[in-house]
Amino acid sequence: MNTHIKGRAHLLGDNINTDVNCSSKYLPGKDNAYIAQHAFEQVAPGFASRFRLGDVIVAGRNFGINSSREQAVAIMRVMGVAAIVAQSFGRQFFRNTINNGLPALECDISGIVEGDEIEIDPAAGKLTVAARHISRTVAVLPPAVQQIIAAGGLIAYLQKHPDWQLA
C-alpha cells in the first residue's frame, strides 16, 4: 500500500460489469491467461492489447457492478494492473480488491485522458497527472484495511495473523 504507483491511464466507462468483461462466467473452460488477453474488449476494443504491466485502469461510476466474481482481480493481476481509479466501485468488487491486495481508489476522474501518465500515492492519498496539472486528494483507507492490502490480500494477511483481532 505504501508503494508509489506510476503508469499509463486506460479509460473505461460507467457501470462496467467485471462478470461479463473480466471473468469466465460466460466463457466456461477459458483460463485467466486467455481472458486477460480479451478483457474489456466488448466495452473498449483493443483494451487488453494496449495495456502494459504497471498501467492503471481509470473508470467511471460503479466499476465492478453486479455479483462481481473475485476472479476478475486475479485476471487484472495477469494483465499487470497496478491500480484502479474509479468514480465509484460496486460493493463486492471493492471487497475483492482489498481481499486480493489490489489498490482501488475512489476519485474524481474528470480531465484524465487515455494514455496519460498517472501517479498515485495511496498512503498519502494523492493522485497526480502532471501533464494536465491535475492534483487530487484520494480518501485514505482505514489502517485495518491498508494492512490487508499491504500483506498482499486477506489470505496472506491471515497466514501471518491467524489470531485476527478486532480492529
Next chain:
Amino acid sequence: MGHTIAEKILAAHAGGKPVRAGDIVVARVDFAMVHDGRAANALRMIAKLGVKDLPFAAKTAFVLDHYSPPPNIEAANTHSAMRAFADRQGAVLYDVGDGICHQVMPEGGHLTCGDLIVGTDTHSVTYGAFNALGTGVEGTDLAAVMMTGKLWFRVPETIRVELKGRLQPGVWAKDITLAMLGRFGAEGANYRAIEYAGSAVSAMEIDDRMTLANHAAELGAKAALLEADAKTIDWLKAHHARAPQPVKADADANYVERIEIDAAALAPQVARRHQVDDVVGVPEVKGQKINFALIGTCTNGRLDDIRQAAAILKGQRIAKGVRMIVTPASRQVYLEAAREGLLEALTRAGASVEAAGCGTCVNITGHLITGDGEVVISSANRNFKGRLGNDKSEIWIGSAATVAASALTGMITDPREVVGGKWTASGKEVAA
C-alpha cells in the same frame, strides 16, 4: 444521535463498542453459506489458506442449488468436491433438490434475529427479513470466516424506507421493489443498507417479507433489514432457530436518506426487457405478448407465490402456445405445495413443475432455451440481455401473480383483472 439496525448488529458482533456508518470493523459471524456457483473458488481459497482445521465449518452451509441438476462434468465435479469437503469438515450440506440457499438457510433454522450472516451470493440480503444482517461475500471472505469465524466489514449508511398503508390485493412486495428500481435505478442503494418499516411491512406475511429483503440486491444494497414482530418470532421458533435477539433502530438514528412510499396506491409493476430498472405499471403494457411464464427463484418461488399462481390457474388452462415452468424454492415448499394440491392444479393448467432449486433464473440447467424474438415473463430478479441464453429474446419481470395472470391470457396482464388474482396470503380470497 441513535443507531441504525446495521450499526447495532455490527457493533454487537465487533466487541460491543458503538460503531458508525463508515467505520471498518472486524466482526464475529454467526453463520455462513456457500453455494455451488462459488464453491470452486471458495475451496481454492481455503486450499490457499493452507489451514487443516476449520472450526467454523459446523456453522457453514454448503448448498447445491445453482447447478441443479449439474448440466456439465465441471459442475458435477464441483458438487462431488463440495460433498466430500462438507463431510470431512462437518459442514451442513444441502444437496441437489433440497432447494435454494436463501430458502434452506432460514428453513433449516440457521439464522435468527440480530445475527450477522454471510453468503457467497448477492441475494444473501434475504436474511434481513428475519432481522438478521445478511450480506454477500466472495471466496476469500468465506475462507477467512471458516478459519477465524470473523470478517471485516465497512459499516454501511442506511436508507430508511417507510411503507405506508397496505398493499392492495393482487399487489405484492415484488411490486414495491420494482417501483423503487424504477425510481432509484439499479444499484441506487449501492454500499448502503435499507431499513424497511411501516404498516405495509407489518401486514406482510413472512414469504412476502423475504421477497422484499431479497430483491434489495437489485438496488445494490449491502443489507436489507426489517424489524422483528410476533410473525417473525413465531416463524423462527417453528423452524427451530436459535433464540431471537431482535434489534430495533433508534428513533433518532442517523439515516443517509428517508423515503416514504404509499403502498396502497401501488399497481402491479413490471421491469421491461433487458433492464431491471426500466419499470412501468402493468396497466401501461397490457397486451404485450408473452411466450414463456416462469415462477420460482429466491425472489418469488415460495409457497405464497405458488398459492397466488394456483389461485389464478386452478381449473383454467394457460394460453395456447405459452410454456410455463414452476420451480418451488425448496423441498419443503415443494412438499407443502403438493399437499395443498397446488402442484396438481398448476400441472393440469399446463405448467411443468420442476425439482426445487434455482431453476430457470439464469441459463444454467439448459431447461429453458428461448427462441429468437420470444418473450419471457418471469418472477426472477434479473433480466439482462441473454440471461436465458439468447440475447435475441426478452425477459420481463413481475410478481408471481402477474406471471400467472399473463400465462393465462398469453399477454402481460394485471392480476387484479382475472379470477383469483386478488388472492391474499393473510386473509381470505378476495373476489375478482
